[in-house]
Amino acid sequence: MMSQIAFAILLAFVSVTFAQQTNFVDKESKIGHFFEPQWFRDNIPFVEVPIKEIEEVYYYRWSSHKRHLRYTIPGNGYVVTEFINNIGYSLKYDTINAAAGHHIRESRWLRDRRYAQDYINFWTRGGGDSHSYSEWIAEAAYNSFLVDGDEDFIKSQLEGLVRNYKRWDDHYNADWKLYWISPERDAQELSCSSFQSDDPFWGGEGYRPSFNSEMYENAIAISKIAALVGDFNMFLEFQQKAEDL
Structure with missing residues (x-):
């Protein structure tokens, strides 16, 4: 009985301490000078870093990410652009799949789930060209799920992620069990x-090791999503693809 009381007191102490710590950061000093500061209050994780240069870069990165968020049309929603201003050679909505993995991994921390989920949808069913450059969209999408826990959403992406993966079959050497690509299409011209x-x-x-590493991670991610769906055959198929690489 005494141990239960002690544990309850400890839990209450930790809860109060945690609640105090979550409000400890002076948010206004971090984002008050940004355009539309309420967006940052509503969306980003706040941190305080002893090395101020690192902290400044952290909040600058969020301001940069926000500038690249673009609402497109109803049904497509938000994407993350390659450039803030239009570039003549850019693809649909000024997106680029080479950086999509980075974009999804950053967007997963935003409280408004539309940004990450709309963007994932764009690459799986919204007309984004996932085959222009090497990519790790499936890996990033699965890691986004690990943050938000939205199982229904990640399950709904399985078909599109598999389709994206198999589009690279024309760059696969079945004898060597490796993918090939040019440096330029690996975004390393x-x-x-x-x-x-x-x-x-x-x-x-x-x-190239970079491309094959991305395809390995994509295969692992797809196998895990297939397991969530309950598709055992697909789980085994993509586990084998990963092992082969």
């Missing part, structure tokens, strides 16, 4: 391997 070819920008195709 003008790299060492491309300079060893006749075309330093577009050339240098090879079995």
Whole structure:
């Protein structure tokens, strides 16, 4: 009985301490100078870092991320753009799949789930070109689920994520069990391997570790989503794809 009372007192102390700590950061000093500060209050995790340069970069990154959030049309919702201003060679809504994994992983921390989920939907069913560059959209989508716990949403993405994955079959060597790609399509143009070819920008195709690592992580993520859905055959299929890599 005494141990139960002691535990209850400890739990109450921890709860009060935690509640106090969650309001400890002076939010206004961090974001008061930003445009539309209420958006930051409503959405971002607040931290306080002893090294002020790191803290400044942290909040700057959120201000930068916000500038790249763009509402498109009803039914598509929000995307994250490559550039703030329109660039002639940019793709639909100024998006780029090469950075989509980064964008999703950052958006997953926003309290408003529309930003991450609309953007994932864009790549799986909203007309985004997921095949322009190498990508790890499935991996990022699954890690977004680990933050928000929205099982229904991540299950709804399985078909599109599998379709995106299999679009890379034309870059797969079944004998070597590796994916090949050029440095440029791996978003690493003008790299060492491309300079060893006749075309330093577009050339240098090879079995790049970066691309194969992304496909490994995508396969693992899809297998885990398949397990959530209860599709055991797909779970085994993508587990095997990952093991082969």
